[in-house]
Amino acid sequence: MRDLDLTSLRLFVTVCDTGNMSRAAEKANMVASAVSKRLAQLEATVGASLLTRRKHGVVPTAAGETLLEHARSMLLSASRIERDMASHAAGIQGRVNVLATASVMAESLADEIAEFLKQAEHQNIQIDLEERISPEVVRGIRDGVASIGICWDAAETGLLHTRTYRHDHLCVAVPHGHPLCALKELRFEDTLDFEHVIMPINSAVEVMLQREAGLLGKRLQHRVIVTNFEAALRVVRAGLAIALVPREVTGLYAEAYGLAVLPLQEPWSRRRFVLCHRGEEVLTPAALKLLDALSAAHTPASP
Known part of the structure; x- marks a missing residue:
């Protein structure tokens, strides 16, 4: 041909x-x-x-x-x-494509990138952000669609290089007065008696929740599928379902929507997010600068 x-x-x-x-x-x-x-x-x-x-x-x-x-x-x-x-041609020093999950996009990533771009030495760098679910973030980095990906470390990153980005905590959002509010310690199993609002079914967190439910001999019942956390919390506010969402996201909406945010007593409720890439040797100088800045933003300072 x-x-x-x-x-x-x-x-x-x-x-x-x-x-x-x-x-x-x-x-x-x-x-x-x-x-x-x-x-x-x-x-x-x-x-x-x-x-x-x-x-x-x-x-x-x-x-x-x-x-x-x-x-x-x-x-x-x-x-x-x-x-x-x-x-x-216009003299821009670099353009960096970044793929990130909804959790990452909803929390601090935008602010951190804005802060990065404010620095004088980075004024000629442009950064493009695209939201994807964790498996698609990994696939995009492998395929060369973007230089840096940020996803939950439960995703199979394979031979990609990773650095810790940050942690978050899954909790259960319910309307005030919901039966789950009466429990002193909330387990995932307790939530399975109620319908959930979930993110896309093939996202890493939903695959994990389905697996955990199966191990308990139960099924995760979902009534609504949404693509962002604000929509999920609106569904909870309407009383249609409950939602497992990061505690770090709910703070913006819980009080305004009249929701209770209940800690989940499961080892996997504390999630680690990673920066993934194909190797520092293949990153452009602009991408490497961004990678270093994002990893440093959540690295504890030395005593």
């Missing part, structure tokens, strides 16, 4: 998004016949039919759907290359 060109891939994506050859041509400032010719060449290159004509437009074939997924990824990578090279 000959090399794919980005212009043809971009046109193909536009045609799939608009579902119409003429509208795609307008967006690309081309005539429809030129777009059609480009796509015919693309089909010849990949050796498969990519579009099916319908009464009111076109839709991708099965092969087209596969190419569409890859094309979006390739165009995103090309956009990042263009942006990063433009940054260097």
Whole structure:
């Protein structure tokens, strides 16, 4: 197969998004016949039919759907290359991509990065943050999507290098007056009689909670799935479910929402988060500076 060109891939994506050859041509400032010719060449290159004509437009074939997924990824990578090279041309010393879990994003990370960027020696560094669940953070670092990842150490980091970032504490958020408030010591098993609001099912914490429930011969019942802690606590406030959330996050909402935050008496309720990367020797100077700053922020001072 000959090399794919980005212009043809971009046109193909536009045609799939608009579902119409003429509208795609307008967006690309081309005539429809030129777009059609480009796509015919693309089909010849990949050796498969990519579009099916319908009464009111076109839709991708099965092969087209596969190419569409890859094309979006390739165009995103090309956009990042263009942006990063433009940054260097503008005199920016470095750009660092960071992947982090929702717990990390909801707590102190943004403030720490803002403080890092305020320092005069870092004024020409740009940092991009993206939220992902722990397994996807690890996968992203392995695949080279980002330089630094921050995730719960329960995730399988494999051969990645790690440094301790910080700890947090899982607790149970319930409305005041909830039956669990009457317990002197709260165990995870006690919560399994109630429906939970949970984060995405394949996140590291939810996988662990399902496993712990299974070891107890019970099942974690979830009523609502959300993607952030504020939404989870709103569900708790409404009385629809209870939630296991980091104590460090609930302080912003517990009083305002009228919630009780109950310590959980489990060894795994104290979590360790790590900074992960592929090795200091492959980090850019900007990424290494950020790595050192974030790890130092939570390292106890020597007596």
